[in-house]
Amino acid sequence: MEGTSNSSSDGDDGVRPWHSYHTVYTSSKPGMQGVDKEKVQRIVYEMSKGSKYFQNEERKEAFITHKIHKFSTQCAKLTQPDLSHYRKVADRRILDLEATRDLSRIWLHVDMDAFYAAVETLSNPTLKGKPMAVGSMSMICTANYEARKFGVRAAMPGFIAQRLCPDLIFIPTDFKKYTHYSDMTRKIFQRYDPNFLASSLDEAYLDITEVCKERDFKSEEVAEELRASVYEETGLTCSAGVAPNRLLAKVCSDINKPNGQYVLPNDRMAVMTFTSSLPIRKIGGIGKVTEHILKEVFGINTCKQMLEKGSYLCALFSQSTADFFLSVGLGIGKTDSPQVRCRKSISNERTFSTTEDGALLYKRLAELAEMLSTDMQKEGLCGRTLTLKLKTASFEVRTRAVTLQKYISSSVDILKHASKLLKAELPISVRLIGLKVSQFNGEKSGATLDPTQKTITNFINSGDTRGNYNSFPDVTDHDFISDTETDLSIDIQRTLQHDWTYPFDDNHSLDVDQQSCTVRKNGGEEEVPISGNDASIGYYRRGTEELGSTFSSSIGQFEDINVSDGSNLLEDERLNSSCQEKTMLWLNDYKCSLCGIEMPPSFVEERLEHSDFHLAEKLQKEESRTHQGTYVLSQSRDLKDRITTNQSKSKKQKLMQKEGRYMALDYFFVKK
DNA sequence: GCGGATCAC
DNA sequence: TATGGTGATCCGC
Numbered sequence: 001m002e003g004t005s006n007s008s009s010d011g012d013d014g015v016r017p018w019h020s021y022h023t024v025y026t027s028s029k030p031g032m033q034g035v036d037k038e039k040v041q042r043i044v045y046e047m048s049k050g051s052k053y054f055q056n057e058e059r060k061e062a063f064i065t066h067k068i069h070k071f072s073t074q075c076a077k078l079t080q081p082d083l084s085h086y087r088k089v090a091d092r093r094i095l096d097l098e099a100t101r102d103l104s105r106i107w108l109h110v111d112m113d114a115f116y117a118a119v120e121t122l123s124n125p126t127l128k129g130k131p132m133a134v135g136s137m138s139m140i141c142t143a144n145y146e147a148r149k150f151g152v153r154a155a156m157p158g159f160i161a162q163r164l165c166p167d168l169i170f171i172p173t174d175f176k177k178y179t180h181y182s183d184m185t186r187k188i189f190q191r192y193d194p195n196f197l198a199s200s201l202d203e204a205y206l207d208i209t210e211v212c213k214e215r216d217f218k219s220e221e222v223a224e225e226l227r228a229s230v231y232e233e234t235g236l237t238c239s240a241g242v243a244p245n246r247l248l249a250k251v252c253s254d255i256n257k258p259n260g261q262y263v264l265p266n267d268r269m270a271v272m273t274f275t276s277s278l279p280i281r282k283i284g285g286i287g288k289v290t291e292h293i294l295k296e297v298f299g300i301n302t303c304k305q306m307l308e309k310g311s312y313l314c315a316l317f318s319q320s321t322a323d324f325f326l327s328v329g330l331g332i333g334k335t336d337s338p339q340v341r342c343r344k345s346i347s348n349e350r351t352f353s354t355t356e357d358g359a360l361l362y363k364r365l366a367e368l369a370e371m372l373s374t375d376m377q378k379e380g381l382c383g384r385t386l387t388l389k390l391k392t393a394s395f396e397v398r399t400r401a402v403t404l405q406k407y408i409s410s411s412v413d414i415l416k417h418a419s420k421l422l423k424a425e426l427p428i429s430v431r432l433i434g435l436k437v438s439q440f441n442g443e444k445s446g447a448t449l450d451p452t453q454k455t456i457t458n459f460i461n462s463g464d465t466r467g468n469y470n471s472f473p474d475v476t477d478h479d480f481i482s483d484t485e486t487d488l489s490i491d492i493q494r495t496l497q498h499d500w501t502y503p504f505d506d507n508h509s510l511d512v513d514q515q516s517c518t519v520r521k522n523g524g525e526e527e528v529p530i531s532g533n534d535a536s537i538g539y540y541r542r543g544t545e546e547l548g549s550t551f552s553s554s555i556g557q558f559e560d561i562n563v564s565d566g567s568n569l570l571e572d573e574r575l576n577s578s579c580q581e582k583t584m585l586w587l588n589d590y591k592c593s594l595c596g597i598e599m600p601p602s603f604v605e606e607r608l609e610h611s612d613f614h615l616a617e618k619l620q621k622e623e624s625r626t627h628q629g630t631y632v633l634s635q636s637r638d639l640k641d642r643i644t645t646n647q648s649k650s651k652k653q654k655l656m657q658k659e660g661r662y663m664a665l666d667y668f669f670v671k672k
Numbered sequence: 673g674c675g676g677a678t679c680a681c
Numbered sequence: 682t683a684t685g686g687t688g689a690t691c692c693g694c
Contacts, residue, residue, distance in 0.1 A: 053684050060677090139685045141681095154681085157684040200681050287679050318692080349686060385673085395684085401674055434686085439673095 018045030021054075022061055024288050025156050030257035031114075031148035040151035040164060047160050056395035064289055071297040074316055074603075082600040083311055085590060089598075090310030090326065093319075097327050102245070103266045105335040106219050108206045109241045109249035110189065110226070113258035115202035117144040118236050119181050120171045132169040133161055141173055145258065178202075184234050192226055195337050205246050207337055223261045244271065247333025251282050271331040275303035283328050294325075303329050315600065342443065346381060347389075348372045349434025354393045356429040365418055366411075368435045373411035382407035382441040386414060388421040389434030400425065407441045 018041045025044055026037045048054040078086075112118065116134040121127045121144065131147035133140045137158035150165035162168050182201040189196045193206040208222050217225075223240040230238050237259040241252025244266045255262040264274055280303055281291045294300040298309045306313065306329030314322045327333070348371045355361065376382070386408070387401040400421040408414060418435055585593040589601050599607055 138683055159683055289678060347687060399675055
């Protein structure tokens with residue numbers, strides 16, 4: 001928490017309270033230079049202040065502040081020996097990562113400029129030169145550059161944008177149009193890389209190594225030519241970034257936006273110079289929260305500082321997270337052309353005016369189930385995990401999931417299980433309901449799909465001209481789990497005294513024969529645009545969607561340093577399996593002899609908790625050998641007492657709350 | 673396996 | 682009047 005300069009801690013928040021409202025709208029984005037950020041921030045604050053949305057944001061910010069405090073406390077606990085140990089750990093990780101650096105590929109990232117707005121301007125040229133936004137009064141998808149001068153930007157509610165720019169013209173979204181133009185650009189991209197990765201309607205990654213070689217072109221010339229082609233053939237401008245990997249290419253395409261390009265040569269020194277001053281927020285995967293934490297706790301602003309503070313990062317984060325941070329510092333990113341990646345979930349959600357009317361909520365749920373089922377059948381998907389998402393009147397998000405023994409895809413099945421999940425939450429005041437299905441049929445957990453198996457030819461969009469479709473394996477009968485789901489429908493309806501009915505609760509008569517479910521995999525097809533909601537730019541291209549990084553803030557749930565995945569390993573020391581049954585030791589003063597987790601000696605409480613964890617584990621194993629299916633923990637007084645005395649109050653409360661919730665659900669599903 | 677959180681677009 | 686929708690991933694439990 002020491003003297004890191006930070007715009008939000010100027011000390012005069014009492015005079016300018018909007019400074020403490022950490023809205024993302026003022027973060028620097030192309031086209032936002034010269035915007036009076038102070039004024040924008042004030043207006044956004046004043047229009048948001050007091051709203052339910054705002055209150056929720058405040059709640060979230062308080063939580064982040066709390067996390068920052070915890071991190072800082074952990075940091076302060078690190079002793080000199082700890083730090084010198086973790087310096088070694090970090091240096092070793094840096095060496096390992098450096099060894100993976102690949103400078104042999106040339107990646108180009110294309111990013112269309114203000115895509116939706118540009119397309120709308122093409123079809124209505126009178127919009128040219130006027131501030132315009134695509135979206136609605138409640139949400140803006142894209143703003144053109146004229147509007148951005150006023151501070152208007154994507155993800156900002158329209159009514160605030162209108163206050164910032166009274167002459168702002170609103171254009172409703174038209175996804176058919178955007179998809180059409182997107183397809184045109186993709187045909188161009190394909191000439192340069194038949195395997196290009198589309199990450200959304202308006203962005204793509206191209207491996208141009210071969211083109212450069214074959215045509216003896218510099219990457220710069222390829223980028224120029226590609227952008228010229230896009231402009232000639234579509235009338236749209238785009239920006240491009242060229243770099244040795246996708247992580248950096250994405251950063252580079254942003255540098256000379258709009259209608260520009262930037263080339264970072266395949267040279268280690270050039271990369272290191274580039275990252276030495278690069279703000280971490282420019283990196284895909286580092287968002288508002290992560291930036292905030294890294295800045296406040298460690299004083300990290302630039303990528304290079306990730307390396308300098310590597311010892312702290314290795315001490316406080318899991319290995320995968322620390323590795324990501326360190327690789328950012330080194331400017332290392334992915335260079336492979338990823339193999340087939342299938343969709344892992346499919347979902348639908350809708351916002352509506354807040355209601356607590358059970359019948360109305362049920363009606364919404366039924367509509368969603370219908371839509372979701374339609375989408376699933378279009379893609380031939382069946383899944384066995386159903387997740388209900390609710391956003392309460394106070395913007396709090398809750399999810400409730402159930403994993404079934406059989407795969408479902410019909411609206412009847414979806415609604416049947418979704419109703420149960422919803423019922424358990426009533427009464428509740430809700431502004432959004434969502435349904436998601438995951439764990440698809442044919443997704444063998446852990447098993448690799450064999451691409452040599454038979455190709456599926458009945459593509460959803462058979463008219464596509466692009467080649468290089470990936471093969472998918474046949475899905476055989478043994479992929480079905482026999483329909484043994486025990487549907488223990490109890491009549492909660494009466495219990496909870498709700499005045500609306502559940503047509504699916506009474507018996508099994510509506511269960512659908514699983515074998516009737518289509519087994520066609522979602523593979524081989526061309527892009528399948530996700531349903532055209534206002535702002536969705538999500539897009540699927542034969543499962544090879546590419547995010548800026550696979551890192552998705554793993555520090556979200558940080559409570560303690562207690563990582564249970566055997567991370568923070570300095571050496572690849574193999575754990576002696578004979579150790580497992582014995583007492584836990586701290587090897588070299590740092591490493592748990594049972595699971596390999598590292599924890600500095602100064603973390604006394606955490607260590608105690610950790611040893612309790614192993615003790616509990618051991619007892620549980622022993623007990624389960626003798627008493628099958630009984631509550632083990634409660635039988636061990638001694639351990640229980642130790643754990644409760646070691647845990648903080650808040651933790652205890654949390655546990656109690658959770659227990660209560662699980663009990664309710666268990667009761668709901670298990671009791672006859 | 674579940675729930676919360678973060679991130680991207 | 683009024684702050685989105687889709688998909689992915691990680692962590693702790």
